[in-house]
Amino acid sequence: xxxxxxxxxxxxxxxxxxxxxxxxxxxxxxxxxxxxxxxxxxxxxxxxxxxxxxxxxxxxxxxxxxxxxxxxxxxxxxxxxxxxxxxxxxxxxxxxxxxxxxxxxxxxxxxxxxxxxxxxxxxxxxxxxxxxxxxxxxxxxxxxxxxxxxxxxxxxxxxxxxxxxxxxxxxxxxxxxxxxxxxxxxxxxxxxxxxxxxxxxxxxxxxxxxxxxxxxxxxxxxxxxxxxxxxxxxxxxxxxxxxxxxxxxxxxxxxxxxxxxxxxxxxxxxxxxxxxxxxxxxxxxxxxxxxxxxxxxxxxxxxxxxxxx
Amino acid sequence: xxxxxxxxxxxxxxxxxxxxxxxxxxxxxxxxxxxxxxxxxxxxxxxxxxxxxxxxxxxxxxxxxxxxxxxxxxxxxxxxxxxxxxxxxxxxxxxxxxxxxxxxxxxxxxxxxxxxxxxxxxxxxxxxxxxxxxxxxxxxxxxxxxxxxxxxxxxxxxxxxxxxxxxxxxxxxxxxxxxxxxxxxxxxxxxxxxxxxxxxxxxxxxxxxxxxxxxxxxxxxxxxxxxxxxxxxxxxxxxxxxxxxxxxxxxxxxxxxxxxxxxxxxxxxxxxxxxxxxxxxxxxxxxxxxxxxxxxxxxxxxxxxxxxx
Numbered sequence: 001x002x003x004x005x006x007x008x009x010x011x012x013x014x015x016x017x018x019x020x021x022x023x024x025x026x027x028x029x030x031x032x033x034x035x036x037x038x039x040x041x042x043x044x045x046x047x048x049x050x051x052x053x054x055x056x057x058x059x060x061x062x063x064x065x066x067x068x069x070x071x072x073x074x075x076x077x078x079x080x081x082x083x084x085x086x087x088x089x090x091x092x093x094x095x096x097x098x099x100x101x102x103x104x105x106x107x108x109x110x111x112x113x114x115x116x117x118x119x120x121x122x123x124x125x126x127x128x129x130x131x132x133x134x135x136x137x138x139x140x141x142x143x144x145x146x147x148x149x150x151x152x153x154x155x156x157x158x159x160x161x162x163x164x165x166x167x168x169x170x171x172x173x174x175x176x177x178x179x180x181x182x183x184x185x186x187x188x189x190x191x192x193x194x195x196x197x198x199x200x201x202x203x204x205x206x207x208x209x210x211x212x213x214x215x216x217x218x219x220x221x222x223x224x225x226x227x228x229x230x231x232x233x234x235x236x237x238x239x240x241x242x243x244x245x246x247x248x249x250x251x252x253x254x255x256x257x258x259x260x261x262x263x264x265x266x267x268x269x270x271x272x273x274x275x276x277x278x279x280x281x282x283x284x285x286x287x288x289x290x291x292x293x294x295x296x297x298x299x300x301x302x303x304x305x306x307x308x309x
Numbered sequence: 310x311x312x313x314x315x316x317x318x319x320x321x322x323x324x325x326x327x328x329x330x331x332x333x334x335x336x337x338x339x340x341x342x343x344x345x346x347x348x349x350x351x352x353x354x355x356x357x358x359x360x361x362x363x364x365x366x367x368x369x370x371x372x373x374x375x376x377x378x379x380x381x382x383x384x385x386x387x388x389x390x391x392x393x394x395x396x397x398x399x400x401x402x403x404x405x406x407x408x409x410x411x412x413x414x415x416x417x418x419x420x421x422x423x424x425x426x427x428x429x430x431x432x433x434x435x436x437x438x439x440x441x442x443x444x445x446x447x448x449x450x451x452x453x454x455x456x457x458x459x460x461x462x463x464x465x466x467x468x469x470x471x472x473x474x475x476x477x478x479x480x481x482x483x484x485x486x487x488x489x490x491x492x493x494x495x496x497x498x499x500x501x502x503x504x505x506x507x508x509x510x511x512x513x514x515x516x517x518x519x520x521x522x523x524x525x526x527x528x529x530x531x532x533x534x535x536x537x538x539x540x541x542x543x544x545x546x547x548x549x550x551x552x553x554x555x556x557x558x559x560x561x562x563x564x565x566x567x568x569x570x571x572x573x574x575x576x577x578x579x580x581x582x583x584x585x586x587x588x589x590x591x592x593x594x595x596x597x598x599x600x601x602x603x604x605x606x607x608x609x610x611x612x613x614x615x616x617x618x
Contacts, residue, residue, distance in 0.1 A: 042435060042440070107414065115385065142414075170458075181497070184490075
């Protein structure tokens, strides 16, 4: 799957991923109205609204991008109907040829991490049969529990040729509270980065490993260091756009081959019609067109920064 | 909810929690057969088997214990039907008067942690209405992202009078890889423990705070230190029984009031009928009776260790 990701990035010339994090406030009224008319103001209605919203954005952008990253929390908050909307979204994006990165940030002790790995990347056994549960292509993983929390994901990755992105340095303001603390003179995130590199050695694709890392766009200097610590790992970079990261901040997340990073934007794309930059040109009814324009502008911004325009 | 937990522990004299982590291998054949006859060897069949298994154990033990802790990964691996079994289990346990600790180990950046907090502890807004998604009483939270990943949980806890248990020192063998590393002479888990104490000060029940901690029974010496670092936090202690923790290891997790800790056992209880200790006395058909006996024996072991017999 890492090879497929590299190939699709080359093909689209777009090292970007669209974060499908549909907060209700992002969904235009005509969509929620349609969903609520059918299902009422219920969890099912919310799930339907999310699904209709996602589908329109995917239809409008899928030829431009290699991958999407649904943030499962935004679905999980609506209980079972929300999880059903997540699954529909995953399935539809894969049907459209997109790579799906499930932003699930799971991580537990060994036997329990196995269950997460099986449920999101692999197949679970039921009697004499086996089934994919959620079936993403990549998932994000929290490393706080150490190697035996991560290894079960690696096992499933090898079996399924799928991948993970391990949280190394997250994009939020207080990420430094634990991640930046010095251990033998090195920040914790660097130690985690070293482990990511080591885990990756056991699961290599052609040029990059199945084990990537999450490093926030909001911390470009740390990105520069981590790029060197994990040369064979793809870096998934959140925090671009709405969280403050800019194209020029991203240069150091990439390798000299112009690869090695994939930059996420969520509300900057999916709620583009609400942004000052687009709201005069795009009415709420044309939210998906605004998303397409925002994708084109993001590709342009990053290509400009990387000098690949 | 922390007050209710304390009250129920006093009432049952059982500072224990039964981990409802139903791996398929634990479920006796007569149960899976019944479920598969109705739904086939499908994800729905697995969900039904889990639900029947859980219900029998809950019915057989609910008068003895204050709380249960379903591990969501064991349900999530079966996709939507698994999540439905999780929700049925949560609802049924609450109906039976049990406190439900959702072992979800979520944690993300602020806005995303909000969605998890709302989905598992609070109410989500849909148009003019609001709904509980999964509606546990407590959840476990991963602290790697720092305060702004935890604060949204605290907000919902205050609103709903519910609580969290933050991962501090986990029970698994490699938990030390990051958690034990020294920062200014102190292990990371201790720094996280100090934050737990600080977060807890903002959300106090009568004697204990809404913010507890997870500390593995497999690390009793660290439990002793952490008990003092977080005097007002309940400690949720996994790793008893199958993972190797014993009654005598648990003494230091408790305060002098005999409270402050709640010890989890999962497979030691729910798969008791498979353990050497019980398998001659209990046939697979009587698995729920074996679970009841295992609960009684665990209460006795802990009371013996605490000198409260």
